[in-house]
Each structure stands twice: as C-alpha cells, then as structure tokens.
Amino acid sequence: MQTALLQWSSMAPGLSVVPGDDMATLTRFDLDAWVARSGALDLSAIAWEEVPRHRLAPEAARALRYMQDIESHTIVYLRSLLATRAIDDPEVATFLACWLHEETFHGLALAQFLEAAGHPVSARSRARGREPLGKRLEAGLTALLSRAWPDFCAVHMIWGAINELTTLTGYRRLAALAGHAVLADLLERITRDESRHFFFYYRQAEIRLRRPGVARVARVLVDRFWAPVGSGVQPRAELEFLGRYLFDGPEGRAAARKVDDTIRRLPGFETVQLLEAWMDTRAS
Numbered sequence: 001m002q003t004a005l006l007q008w009s010s011m012a013p014g015l016s017v018v019p020g021d022d023m024a025t026l027t028r029f030d031l032d033a034w035v036a037r038s039g040a041l042d043l044s045a046i047a048w049e050e051v052p053r054h055r056l057a058p059e060a061a062r063a064l065r066y067m068q069d070i071e072s073h074t075i076v077y078l079r080s081l082l083a084t085r086a087i088d089d090p091e092v093a094t095f096l097a098c099w100l101h102e103e104t105f106h107g108l109a110l111a112q113f114l115e116a117a118g119h120p121v122s123a124r125s126r127a128r129g130r131e132p133l134g135k136r137l138e139a140g141l142t143a144l145l146s147r148a149w150p151d152f153c154a155v156h157m158i159w160g161a162i163n164e165l166t167t168l169t170g171y172r173r174l175a176a177l178a179g180h181a182v183l184a185d186l187l188e189r190i191t192r193d194e195s196r197h198f199f200f201y202y203r204q205a206e207i208r209l210r211r212p213g214v215a216r217v218a219r220v221l222v223d224r225f226w227a228p229v230g231s232g233v234q235p236r237a238e239l240e241f242l243g244r245y246l247f248d249g250p251e252g253r254a255a256a257r258k259v260d261d262t263i264r265r266l267p268g269f270e271t272v273q274l275l276e277a278w279m280d281t282r283a284s
C-alpha cells in the first residue's frame, strides 16, 4: 500500500506522508488541502491557434470524441450518485462537487480542441439525460444497494479509483500515440486533475476496505459488474475501438497491467481481474 500511494503522491495534493508512523497510518488525507487545489481547467492557457498546425490522426480524433462525451456525462453519473448515501458522507459530498466542476471543464476543453482540429462535436442522437433502460435500471439498483448496505461508499470509492486510474492512463497513452503537441499539453493538464481524483478515491477505498466483510462485498460487486468507463453510454464498438487503440501492443498492455497491479494493492483486491482481462476477452 505504501508503495502504491507514494507512487502517485507527486500528483496527489492532499497526501501527507508522516515519517515514523506505521504502515497503516503512514499517509493521511487532508481534504482541505485537496479542495484548495481544486478548480476549473484554465482554458486560456492552451495554444488553441496552434491546434490546426499539427496533424491529428483519425484514430486520435475518434478516441477524443469518446473521451469528450464521457467527460460531459459526469453530470449524469452524479445524478445516480446523488440518490445514494454518498451525499451523507461529508468528505465524499465535498469531493463530488469539485469532481463535477473539474470533469465538466475537461469535457469543454476536449470539445474546444476537437473544434479547433476540424472535428466539431455533433449533437447526441439521444438527449444526455434520457438514458437507455439498462442504465436507468443500473441507477435504480445502485440506489437500492446503497439503502440496504451501510458501507456502500466503499464500493463507490473502489469503482471510482479504477475508473479514474484507467482514465488518466488512457490520456497518457493517447498523448503518446497522437504525437500532437497542443493535445499533449492539454492532456497533461487534464491528467493532473485525474490524478487528484484518483488519489481521493484510492485513499478512501483503502480506508474503507480495511474491514474484511466490506472488502468481500465490494470485491463481489466489482467482479460481477465492473466494466470500463463509458460502458453503456457509448456504443460497444467505440469502447472496443478505444481499448484496442490505447491498450493493445506491448506498451498498451504494460499500461493496462499497471492499472490492474495498482488496484490489486487494495485490501481484498489482490487477485482482481480488470483492464487486462477485459482486453483479453473484448478488445483484442
């Protein structure tokens, strides 16, 4: 655990390392410090006029369309979470307010980039708030689970940790693959936010999963229901394209394995099968 947290600590304001403490309390989370670093992405800092001067491969544009849509979908994810006991946990509720604010600006920034690159985002065929039946059922079951299980926030936190780590890893892969200087700068800035989101979720998950009974239930739920970010929101073909584009090949596979290995350091998740297993069955 110590290694996993320290590995990400340089990107995670809010983390304090306490020399001399034992392993369990080596790191503490300072919500005030975390909130103080929260804020909207500075869109004026991006060299938008430079965007068309670099080539953007069609695959990179396709990946960005997916990511832009999922960033903009955060408000719908939040709608589902607001029906759970997450709103009764002061730390989680504060985090969610900052999270929505920051993710919204990620969506706006990616839309502005696509526009500048000559790939404007077109209107969705279905209004964002009108989710398909499967997603509405999922939201209803999530609310029921939250009502029935006092430790629901544990699974919310591990879920968020997996998805934020997948997201920030995906952005790094996209920056490397696309070879577009302005995009690399934009994604570097976005990734700083994603790293802070990841750290919040991961730290909260680590605390909550220390109770073996809670970890067992959370593990069953992740094993049974986890799928990569954007599943059920974007078409399956787009998700599978994105998986192949970002995580195929030796470097992609190594990145996916690093995501899985980081999550495996959490209590009860030592043998969990996530992104690499999904790649093996769905996207290769």
Ligand SMILES: [Fe+2]
Pocket: 071, 102, 103, 106, 190, 194
């Ligand atoms: Fe984001």
Ligand SMILES: [Fe+2]
Pocket: 103, 164, 167, 193, 194, 197, 198
């Ligand atoms: Fe995020």
